[in-house]
Amino acid sequence: DSDIVARLGGDEFVIVLTGVEEIRLVANIAKQIIYSLGLTYKIDDHELHSTPSIGISTFPRDGINADDLMKNADTAMYHAKDEGRNNYQFYTDEFNKIAHERMTIEYDLRVALEKNQFELYYQPKIDTLDGSISGLEALLRWNHPKQGLLMPDKFISIAEETGLIEPIGDWVLNEACRQSNLWHRQEGLSLKMSVNLSPKQLCDPKLVERLHEIMKKYKIAENKLELEITENAVMTNTEQAIDQMTAIREAGVYLAIDDFGTGYSSLSYLKSFPIQVLKIDRTFVRDIEEDEDDAAICRATISLSHDLGLTVVAEGVETKAQKDFLTSHKCDSLQGYLFSRPLPASEVLQYIKKNLNS
Ligand code: C2E
Ligand code: MG
Ligand code: MG
Numbered sequence: 001d002s003d004i005v006a007r008l009g010g011d012e013f014v015i016v017l018t019g020v021e022e023i024r025l026v027a028n029i030a031k032q033i034i035y036s037l038g039l040t041y042k043i044d045d046h047e048l049h050s051t052p053s054i055g056i057s058t059f060p061r062d063g064i065n066a067d068d069l070m071k072n073a074d075t076a077m078y079h080a081k082d083e084g085r086n087n088y089q090f091y092t093d094e095f096n097k098i099a100h101e102r103m104t105i106e107y108d109l110r111v112a113l114e115k116n117q118f119e120l121y122y123q124p125k126i127d128t129l130d131g132s133i134s135g136l137e138a139l140l141r142w143n144h145p146k147q148g149l150l151m152p153d154k155f156i157s158i159a160e161e162t163g164l165i166e167p168i169g170d171w172v173l174n175e176a177c178r179q180s181n182l183w184h185r186q187e188g189l190s191l192k193m194s195v196n197l198s199p200k201q202l203c204d205p206k207l208v209e210r211l212h213e214i215m216k217k218y219k220i221a222e223n224k225l226e227l228e229i230t231e232n233a234v235m236t237n238t239e240q241a242i243d244q245m246t247a248i249r250e251a252g253v254y255l256a257i258d259d260f261g262t263g264y265s266s267l268s269y270l271k272s273f274p275i276q277v278l279k280i281d282r283t284f285v286r287d288i289e290e291d292e293d294d295a296a297i298c299r300a301t302i303s304l305s306h307d308l309g310l311t312v313v314a315e316g317v318e319t320k321a322q323k324d325f326l327t328s329h330k331c332d333s334l335q336g337y338l339f340s341r342p343l344p345a346s347e348v349l350q351y352i353k354k355n356l357n358s
Pocket of ligand 3: 258259279281315
């Protein structure tokens, strides 16, 4: 008699509760709604249930007109979805701040390329046999005009969602190869350069053509360029991904599986991927000394990879004990703060020269 239930369209509904004396009661109602909608119901032979996400805004705290109340309930609902659905969330200013920051980043990201705000840092990978540098990984940084140096975790996912990752990723590929070529001509260096490839780029039908073009332009020798892709990128569209990887390999480019152990980690699939390198994620390396399970995973991954003919790189090596453990188990290369943080081009060149002389 007193409340309003309305269907806005699609699967969105609005419930207006009036005369609520205590916020606590609203939470109870939200719980009841989730419970009721979660009960199984039968359609034909199917047992179905739904997992609603509820966002709640309250008058007058979160808005004094319908527009603001609806907008803020919507923001809270997206937060409920992010939290895994089937829950309710009250609107808070914090959500608004997060949403606002995201929008700012997205907006600024659109002009970052043309304003030349990106920069590549390089992190050396060290060969465990002789301590030489076995390659460099190019890591993207954004010199934001207001926020300073931004790390990829602040903007890569937004770039992925908005599709901006394609032009940005293309810039990275070109820039890493340009730098390689410069070091080759000016310093006589020929190091293997690794570039991270986003899942979107891996699906791009123009990728291989573009690789050929860039390698020709910068005279990149066979097997001096490596692309790092995550397991998840391969597993989402496996057959297509394998075709693309095969074509990349035929172009003379190395392929590495990045962050191994954090995704599907399907060892049986590993065999069917045309990859040459496997990178053990740093979460396993981190606790190698204390956690017997992590140590066992690292040992097993190294030995299995070797059986499959793959080279193994360990990420995030920060201590001498980690280095010693991985070296004694014949991990091929190590990457981490123990040796060097990712550095701007000029600084990494100093590091390389020092390493050559020692
Ligand atoms: P990733 O490819 O796994 O890169 C390794 C990350 O570990 C880098 O973080 C590096 O700075 C960090 N790291 C290296 N050694 C250590 C260590 O000893 N300890 C700790 N705690 N961390 C270490 P970064 O540069 O923030 O990059 C994060 C992720 O962003 C990368 O993970 C990669 O997935 C992504 N990314 C970076 N550049 C690009 C890019 O050009 N394109 C795409 N698509 N993704 C990129
Ligand atoms: Mg990587
Ligand atoms: Mg990694």
